[in-house]
């Protein structure tokens with residue numbers, strides 16, 4: 001028995017040695033981007049901390065703005081400079097616009113969604129529907145009163161807590177705001193805990209997102225994935241199941257209501273998808289699976305990203321009282337103190353817009369964008385990139401690149417006053433929404449929720465901190481704060497403005 005054990009160990013060591021040598025050899029054929037030497041099986045996973053964007057940024061200081069890493073056995077190219085990002089997302093966008101293959105149709109990263117669909121006819125079809133039916137300027141305008149109503153509800157909720165003299169959980173308030181808006185746009189109502197087996201909807205979403213955050217060993221080392229050592233796949237399946245059961249009820253309720261001919265105040269996105277699913281002339285037949293998966297995508301893409309931007313903006317303003325004061329002075333001078341802000345005021349509020357841009361530069365809510373995937377062999381920066389390689393673009397590192405930004409890690413909204421820098425993917429010094437074919441289609445909605453939410457928080461209240469501010473980040477596919485932001489609000493407008501108007 002002992003002898004057999006020794007033989008097994010020798011064989012294992014020989015296997016590891018040979019695969020290490022083979023991996024080293026394959027790295028040296030052709031001119032591939034430089035990178036750390038990978039270990040067998042784990043590749044370079046041991047170099048990646050619980051905050052991958054930070055580990056990858058440090059590694060890029062050593063290996064350069066385009067480097068190769070092995071996540072388990074999966075070769076991955078990491079991009080960390082504006083010039084290289086432009087090559088991948090603009091010059092050769094058509095070659096890098098796909099996503100790595102992940103999961104089947106019941107998986108929460110199903111290709112039946114939009115964000116993880118490979119580049120091709122299905123993705124084009126679904127993206128067009130989402131833009132036309134939910135995110136076009138005309139559709140966004142039709143939801144303006146909904147945004148006003150939900151921001152006002154947040155202000156009233158904060159006022160209620162302000163009266164009891166306690167610090168308010170700002171993270172929770174802005175999270176409910178963005179979640180409520182996107183739920184109502186998607187399926188006509190806020191999410192009811194009772195329909196989610198007692199779970200808070202946002203928590204289910206957040207848990208799924210944090211499980212999806214990548215760098216789970218099981219995703220990159222097939223054996224570990226198969227035995228599901230950390231129980232991640234089991235948890236994902238449970239949560240996906242909760243979400244799908246919830247969506248089944250929503251779809252049934254919509255079908256029932258359509259049968260009864262009841263009209264809604266807004267035609268929501270599930271209504272639109274259901275009517276398209278009856279249209280025989282559509283190039284792709286929309287099924288219940290598509291409706292569940294695409295709706296999940298929208299909720300996941302919109303909620304934490306927009307909520308996260310709002311909470312980091314508030315955190316930085318609380319750390320920088322002079323910037324907070326400047327933003328409030330701007331609001332007082334353009335809007336005054338005798339009415340609430342409306343969306344039509346936003347274009348005048350240049351400093352407020354600069355605060356939002358500076359927040360997106362320092363805290364891009366998808367710090368590594370979503371993974372891209374090469375569809376052909378090509379070269380970038382003189383290096384060979386083989387077909388079917390995963391590409392990660394480190395938007396977090398790019399926004400803090402000292403060769404692109406003065407005092408790169410400082411929060412200075414003034415840098416955007418009068419600046420031509422575009423945040424929608426034309427200026428590669430900051431790409432919080434990505435760029436090109438796969439760039440975020442929700443920028444218009446995100447900016448109106450974030451700018452209006454922030455303007456109203458600053459106009460309606462003065463804010464102070466109950467204790468020292470902790471600015472640490474937590475692990476996630478977005479960039480969440482490690483601890484919720486708590487702050488003390490003091491109303492600063494006449495009290496009648498916080499009361500609902502008589503119908």
Ligand code: HEM
Pocket residue numbers: 114115116127297298299301302303305306309364365366369370371431432433434435437438439440441442443445446450
């Ligand atoms: C501040 C808020 C937001 C930020 C920072 C953000 C950022 C991003 C980023 C970086 C990507 C990936 C780009 C790439 O892979 O190159 C993305 C994709 C996406 N975003 Fe956003 N997003 C935000 C809000 C929204 C909102 C409100 C929606 C609308 C519901 C939305 C819908 C999507 C969708 C559907 C995709 C997938 C696009 C595709 O794969 O074709 N996002 N977003």
